[in-house]
Structure formats: C-alpha cells, structure tokens
Amino acid sequence: MVSDAADGPDGRPDPNDEADTHAASADATGPAVVDRWTALDRGWQALALGLGIVAAHLVGQAL
Amino acid sequence: MTGVAEAVRAYLPGLALLAGGAVAATLVADAVPGLQPLVVAVAIGVGVGNTVGVPDVAEPGVGVDKLFLETGIVLLGAAVAVEEFLTAGPTVLALVVAVVGGGLLFAEIAARGLFRIGSPTSSLLAAGASICGVSAVVAIGRVLDARGADITFAAATILLFDAATLVAFPLAGEWLGLTGRQFGVWAGVSMFSTGPVAAAGFAYSPEAGQWATVTKLARNSLLGGVAVAYSLAYAARSAADPGVRRLWAEFPKFLLGFLLVAVVANTGLLSPAALASIGRVSDALFALAFVGLGLSIRIDDMRAVGAAPVGAVLVHLLAVSAVALAAVRWLL
Numbered sequence A: 001m002v003s004d005a006a007d008g009p010d011g012r013p014d015p016n017d018e019a020d021t022h023a024a025s026a027d028a029t030g031p032a033v034v035d036r037w038t039a040l041d042r043g044w045q046a047l048a049l050g051l052g053i054v055a056a057h058l059v060g061q062a063l
Numbered sequence B: 001m002t003g004v005a006e007a008v009r010a011y012l013p014g015l016a017l018l019a020g021g022a023v024a025a026t027l028v029a030d031a032v033p034g035l036q037p038l039v040v041a042v043a044i045g046v047g048v049g050n051t052v053g054v055p056d057v058a059e060p061g062v063g064v065d066k067l068f069l070e071t072g073i074v075l076l077g078a079a080v081a082v083e084e085f086l087t088a089g090p091t092v093l094a095l096v097v098a099v100v101g102g103g104l105l106f107a108e109i110a111a112r113g114l115f116r117i118g119s120p121t122s123s124l125l126a127a128g129a130s131i132c133g134v135s136a137v138v139a140i141g142r143v144l145d146a147r148g149a150d151i152t153f154a155a156a157t158i159l160l161f162d163a164a165t166l167v168a169f170p171l172a173g174e175w176l177g178l179t180g181r182q183f184g185v186w187a188g189v190s191m192f193s194t195g196p197v198a199a200a201g202f203a204y205s206p207e208a209g210q211w212a213t214v215t216k217l218a219r220n221s222l223l224g225g226v227a228v229a230y231s232l233a234y235a236a237r238s239a240a241d242p243g244v245r246r247l248w249a250e251f252p253k254f255l256l257g258f259l260l261v262a263v264v265a266n267t268g269l270l271s272p273a274a275l276a277s278i279g280r281v282s283d284a285l286f287a288l289a290f291v292g293l294g295l296s297i298r299i300d301d302m303r304a305v306g307a308a309p310v311g312a313v314l315v316h317l318l319a320v321s322a323v324a325l326a327a328v329r330w331l332l
Helices: A015-019 A022-039 A042-062 B002-009 B012-031 B037-051 B056-062 B065-079 B082-114 B121-143 B148-176 B180-190 B194-204 B206-220 B223-234 B243-250 B254-266 B272-296 B299-303 B307-331
Strands: none
Touching (some): A022 B002, A042 B065, A042 B254, A042 B272, B012 B037, B012 B056, B037 B148, B037 B194, B037 B272, B037 B299, B065 B194, B082 B206, B121 B148, B121 B194, B121 B307, B148 B194, B148 B307, B180 B194, B180 B307, B194 B206, B194 B272, B206 B254, B223 B243
C-alpha cells in the first residue's frame, strides 16, 4: 500500500519569510497546518491519527 | 484557524455521506441477525455509487476512506495478541514470501505465455494480484514509467476481482469449514487489495479479520522490494533512484503505527476499558472506510475490462488460492 500523496514537500515555511509580522504569521498558522498535513504521505497521516487516539486514551485513563 | 475550518469544510459533505452509510449499515445489521455491519457498509456503498452516484461536492470527503482504513488498521494493533501472532509469525511470513514470489512469477508467465499480454501490463497485473491490489499497480506503474491507460486498465481488472472475491471468499470459507485463523491467512495471502481483504476477514469472524489484516500487512510490506526488483529487471531507473530510497518510499508507513500500538497494548499500559474504546473507534473507522470502498466499486467501469487480463488474473487467483488453501490447512 502506498499513499496517493508523494513523499515530497514538507510544507515548512521558507526561512526567508521569518521577518513577517506577528499578525501575518498568526493568520498563516491555519493554512500552514493544513499544508503540512496534506503534504504528509497518507501512511504517516494514519500513523499520526492512530497514535493520537491511543495517546488520548492513555491521558484519559490517567486523569 | 479559519484556514483549517475552510479546509475541513470541503470534506464535510463526503464525510456526512460516509457517516450516513455507516450508521445505516449498523442499523440494518442490528435489525437482521447474522448480518455483519461491515459487509452491509460495503453493500450500501455499492448500491449508492451505482444508482445515485457520488455528487461532485462529496468527492473530497469520500476520498478520505483510505485514511480511515489505514487508521483503523493502526488501532487494530490494540486488539492483537502479540504472543499468538509471534508463535504463528514465522510460518505466516514464510507463506507470504513464498506466495508473493511464486505468484509474481506465475502471473507474469500466465499473462505473457497463455494470454499474450505484453509488458508492462503483464507486470502491472502481476504486481496488483500478488502484492496489494491497486496500490501496487500504481506503484509499479510509476517504477516502470507505464502509460496512464495501462495503469487504469490493470487497476480496473484488479478492482473487478476485489469486488468478486469480497463476496466469494467468505462463502468459500464457510463451505470449506475453515477456522478463523485459517480463513484470515488464506484471504490475506490470496485476495488483492487491503480493504476487501479486511472486509472479507471481518465478514467471516473478528478473529479472521485480525489474521487477514495482519497477513495482508506482511504482504504489503514486500511492495518496496518488489518495486526495486522490477526497476532492476526493466532497467528503467537510473542511479539517482537508489534501491533503499525506493524501498522506503513504497513501505506502508501505517504498518509502523500498527506495530507500535500492538506493543503499547501488550505491555498492559491500556486499561480494558481503554482497549474496548479503541476497538470501538477502530470499528467505526472501518465502517466509514468500507462505505467508501463500496462507493469506489463501479460496475460500469468493470464491464470495460477485457477478457485477456480477466483470464490471466483468474488463472493466477485460482492457482494461488488453491496452493494457499492447502498450505493453511496443513500448517495452521
């Protein structure tokens, strides 16, 4: 099984753009998260979701 | 986070369609004794996909079905008794390697020799039938620089068999009187795509579903090695695409998640209530995924598949499943 998304761009912002204002970076947080997520191979997405669900259960039983 | 909300909004209609199908499947299965909800989910998907169709607005959300399937498999790790699988592991792994290797060679010979199918279509069919269905067709198609039409043709042939075996294997298993483990391993080494293998397994019994999925994952993990072997055989790749990189690129990453969750669950870190809850989440994800699997089965597309590829894949399926059946009855 391979994922539809290729292992390619990782969605990281260009370091040259770090001089942007705080307001602009706050606005870009959403799209940056979306871009990073969609750039992930589907297998990594499934792994992250699955481990996240298990981690939530571990936290839930510890509380 | 408005960007996240906007991105999610595009997926909502399709997700609602999958959720509606999954809820309907659960209600129908609860109302009719003996019906498995996951099988009903596939049937509802097939029914909707081939009558009403999937509206364009729902396409993005419906396309998430494979992510749900793979996440459900990761969580299935929590239900796996590692000790039991380690005991049978070497036998099952040896069977998987033998069936994939032998099946690839046999499929190539049958397609080229008996049915006069040229390359790379013969190789696409062999990979799809021997490793992991449509995903393998696409991956090997990329390695061999196959034309889009060849890939579509081979993928349609594999999908036709996915639909047929999803119904035929559980019926055959009942008729043959196989145990859950025997059926799961048999389906895991013989059937093609991961979704139908898991669906057929769980249609048979929960134990068969686990064995079918684990066996199929072992088979899927060989895709990288087969891709490297094909690239060497066809000499279609340059030194810029080294074997190890190709092996890793084709490796199913969610398999690592499955193994991690299995280890966590078997160390006793999770309470029985947490394990039961994770099982319910996994079941829900499988139900969503199997509605999507049904929606992707288009009967019209399958009518366009030619007789020669169907003949070649049928010969392969009959030979491999007969050998695998004899092996699981003898070994397990």
